[in-house]
Amino acid sequence: MTEESLETYLRARRDAGRALLVPYVTGGLTDDWLAYVRAYADAGADAVEIGLPFSDPMLDGGTIQEASDRALRRGVTPDRLLDEIASAAVEVPLVVMTYSNIVFRAGAKAFCARLAEAGVSGLVVPDVPHDEAGSLSVAATAAGIDLVLLAAPSTPPARLRSIAEESRGFIYGVTVMGTTGERASMPDSARSVAARLRELTTRPVLLGFGISTPEHAVEACRHADGVVVASALMRRVLDGATPAEVGSDVAAIRRALDTQVTASADALRQALGNEGR
Amino acid sequence: MSLVLWGPGDDLAHRHRSIMDDPGAAGRFGRFGGRFVPESLVPACEELEEAFRDAWGDPTFRATLNQTLELYAGRPTPVTPALRLSAELGVTLLLKREDLAHTGSHKINNVLGQALLARRMGKTRLLAETGAGQHGVATATAGALLGLDVTVFMGERDMERQALNVFRMRLLGAEVIGVSSGSRTLKDACNEALRHWVASADDAHYCIGSVMGPHPYPWLVREFQRVIGEEARGQCASLLPCGTPDVVVACVGGGSNAAGTFAGFVDTPARLVGVEPAGGAAMTAGEPGVLHGFYSHVLQDENGQIREAHSVSAGLDYPGIGPEHAHLADLGRASYLSVTDDEAIAAVARLARAEGILPALESAHALAWVLRAAGTPELPPGSTVLVTLSGRGDKDADQLARLP
Numbered sequence: 001m002t003e004e005s006l007e008t009y010l011r012a013r014r015d016a017g018r019a020l021l022v023p024y025v026t027g028g029l030t031d032d033w034l035a036y037v038r039a040y041a042d043a044g045a046d047a048v049e050i051g052l053p054f055s056d057p058m059l060d061g062g063t064i065q066e067a068s069d070r071a072l073r074r075g076v077t078p079d080r081l082l083d084e085i086a087s088a089a090v091e092v093p094l095v096v097m098t099y100s101n102i103v104f105r106a107g108a109k110a111f112c113a114r115l116a117e118a119g120v121s122g123l124v125v126p127d128v129p130h131d132e133a134g135s136l137s138v139a140a141t142a143a144g145i146d147l148v149l150l151a152a153p154s155t156p157p158a159r160l161r162s163i164a165e166e167s168r169g170f171i172y173g174v175t176v177m178g179t180t181g182e183r184a185s186m187p188d189s190a191r192s193v194a195a196r197l198r199e200l201t202t203r204p205v206l207l208g209f210g211i212s213t214p215e216h217a218v219e220a221c222r223h224a225d226g227v228v229v230a231s232a233l234m235r236r237v238l239d240g241a242t243p244a245e246v247g248s249d250v251a252a253i254r255r256a257l258d259t260q261v262t263a264s265a266d267a268l269r270q271a272l273g274n275e276g277r
Numbered sequence: 278m279s280l281v282l283w284g285p286g287d288d289l290a291h292r293h294r295s296i297m298d299d300p301g302a303a304g305r306f307g308r309f310g311g312r313f314v315p316e317s318l319v320p321a322c323e324e325l326e327e328a329f330r331d332a333w334g335d336p337t338f339r340a341t342l343n344q345t346l347e348l349y350a351g352r353p354t355p356v357t358p359a360l361r362l363s364a365e366l367g368v369t370l371l372l373k374r375e376d377l378a379h380t381g382s383h384k385i386n387n388v389l390g391q392a393l394l395a396r397r398m399g400k401t402r403l404l405a406e407t408g409a410g411q412h413g414v415a416t417a418t419a420g421a422l423l424g425l426d427v428t429v430f431m432g433e434r435d436m437e438r439q440a441l442n443v444f445r446m447r448l449l450g451a452e453v454i455g456v457s458s459g460s461r462t463l464k465d466a467c468n469e470a471l472r473h474w475v476a477s478a479d480d481a482h483y484c485i486g487s488v489m490g491p492h493p494y495p496w497l498v499r500e501f502q503r504v505i506g507e508e509a510r511g512q513c514a515s516l517l518p519c520g521t522p523d524v525v526v527a528c529v530g531g532g533s534n535a536a537g538t539f540a541g542f543v544d545t546p547a548r549l550v551g552v553e554p555a556g557g558a559a560m561t562a563g564e565p566g567v568l569h570g571f572y573s574h575v576l577q578d579e580n581g582q583i584r585e586a587h588s589v590s591a592g593l594d595y596p597g598i599g600p601e602h603a604h605l606a607d608l609g610r611a612s613y614l615s616v617t618d619d620e621a622i623a624a625v626a627r628l629a630r631a632e633g634i635l636p637a638l639e640s641a642h643a644l645a646w647v648l649r650a651a652g653t654p655e656l657p658p659g660s661t662v663l664v665t666l667s668g669r670g671d672k673d674a675d676q677l678a679r680l681p
Contacts, residue, residue, distance in 0.1 A: 057468075058570075059315045059475070065458060069458070100313050101581045102580070102581040104566055105566060129314065131303075150315065150317075152320075174315075
């Protein structure tokens, strides 16, 4: 990947009017798991989120739990996955998601340095809220890794402001009070998380958790700058879908975003008579 | 809020606090503790911390809790001199009888405190994880008493081992949800309870059963269990010529009965000993790490994956240990050792026959260490030793009967 930061990259694309799409894959889920990353990139992903599996994924619902368990049973380790990532030469920014004990075990500084070596540009650690992020954030900055913080529907205004200031790369807006997992519809809480964040910051705001269909993604992008899509894709992989098949799911979301969101943003911009946001 | 640094060597960031006191807003015991939970749960933890500070400083709340402990739970529990066993071992052995508390273990102390707190906070439901089922039974009991709905998460493997307690919980009106992920034991029940709490924090209080979890739980549970140590201290003062025992011993899974016991003796000369199961010895075999929202010693592999604990005792089958214990060990104020399943099983039979008391397998770990140490330099002849008998063993009878 290029030398520019995850945030610079995403901001530029967002500012050009593009709805951001970040699909997820559990690292090591299959032998050819990197083929999913490449398929996502080819399908128009703006970045790819890669999960380094942890034995006790507290914030994950059944699908990602199953994917993590399956990867761990295959004997994957964070080190080996990062080696594989390093050799993959993918043309989109990569964001690693893992739990704090995986980071902590290696040491925050060593872990972030390792990510940078592997060509990763962002990090999400869902069980490190911003008040515990102190030296992890320092280590990430030193290594040139954007530490992405989560914001939840329950986050009160003062915390939301701190999160908006301290998050790097983007802000991960959690759509719902719950775990990751496919859902039938977008909850109302998603809209308000995005709206509250956008009042506070120009940093890209991406919504995640339960974004399962192109329709959800379009709906989410009416309020936010982009989406993270995870469980819906992992369910397909768990059920045996090939990289090409899951890549075409991502392409379908891409198409929906490009035709419906970008078009409506253009229309809005024209109507308002200003350029950009 | 102070900047909390990450990882070893961050002690300097924390103000000195007296031992077993308020861990402050960051919830740190030395370098351990903290609040490593998803952002979604932080507001719920903050709300609980504030509510607990308020309630704990409110004489009315304290009076209600004390009255409930006395009139409903049967406190104070006695300290029983184990006369025959003392003569056999050549030491003076005293037993703090939490097995005589309502529901058969010390778990009721914490649960009544949390249930009263939950009601004060306007919550209508209690969520709980349980290993042996003692905490689940206690929570179901408190829910019945105070009119709160109760949902208990329990590993499927533990449900098999502790079928009687599953039946008791359901009889008390609780919903018991079997957890089939991971090792299907206590650690997985905790994961599932936390996941459920994320989605229901508005109306549900997560009633954690031990001195673990994110801040304020390790502190709050220790405070609700402090009654064990405070009662025992007074009782020892009247039973022992020397006033305090030489050694105070308790079993440790997450470590709540030990924390409550130690809290009453931490400022005395008594040596404090926590006894873990050999197959789940987080303090001695684990390394610093984060599990279930707190930083402490955790059984894990070289990559940071959590290892499963293996103990005959479902209540001690937990790969972590409360963060305050890790701090007490750091300070050298308490020591932590382990005994094997076989030693614990032998201790059950020995106490049953010598004293007519059938201890829980968990509690038998504390006793097993005394059996091993008595007469050695660890516990020289003539020593006085207090063992907290955290629970009664009826729940284990079926399991013990099936042992080869």
